[in-house]
Amino acid sequence: MSPDLxxxxxxxxxxxxIVVQTAPRQARMxxxxxxxHGVGLTMVGADHINIAEQVLYQVVGYDAESACLVLELxxxxxxxPVAKLSEVEVEEIKSRWRATYGKPGAAHPVVEVFREDQS
Incomplete structure (x- = not known):
């Protein structure tokens, strides 16, 4: 097997x-x-394979030794994936928000608008 597969x-x-956990640039199938049909694979055209509507691979070759298709993402x-914030980072964000917007009227001052009756 090639080291880059x-x-x-x-x-x-x-x-x-079905959730795709890892999808390398090149793989064999x-x-x-x-x-x-139970694993969520569908052919798209003649040379593309869609896996669970999450990744799309193109067939770029055939490995006769292992009898596998060679795929490229x-x-x-x-x-x-989103990195989770630590407790220290969460508290820092909260304290900055409170300093800026925590005082009544600091974020958006209230302006009363009066409309005169037109009789």
């Missing part, structure tokens, strides 16, 4: 269905896996 890892999660629609 990675492994596509998917899992089935309750309430979310067996034809048996492609034929198994075309698009990745998975959300970007």
């Amino acid at each position: 990675g492994e596509i890892i998917v899992s089935r999660q309750r309430g979310r269905g 067996t034809l048996e896996l492609l034929a198994d 075309v698009e990745d629609w998975r959300p970007v």
Whole structure:
């Protein structure tokens, strides 16, 4: 196996269905896996494979030694993971917000508007 070929890892999660955990730039896939409709793979055109509506791979070759398709990542629609803030960072953000907007009328001063009756 070429060192730059990675492994596509998917899992089935309750309430979310099939979730793509890892999607390397290049990977191999067996034809048996492609034929198994229970894993969320669909062919798009003649040479693209959509995995669980999250990543799109293009078939760029065939490895005869392992009898696998060689894939290259075309698009990745998975959300970007967001780093969680530490407690110190959360408290710092809260204190800055309180300093700026915590006083009554500091954020948006209230201006009363009167309309004269036109009789």
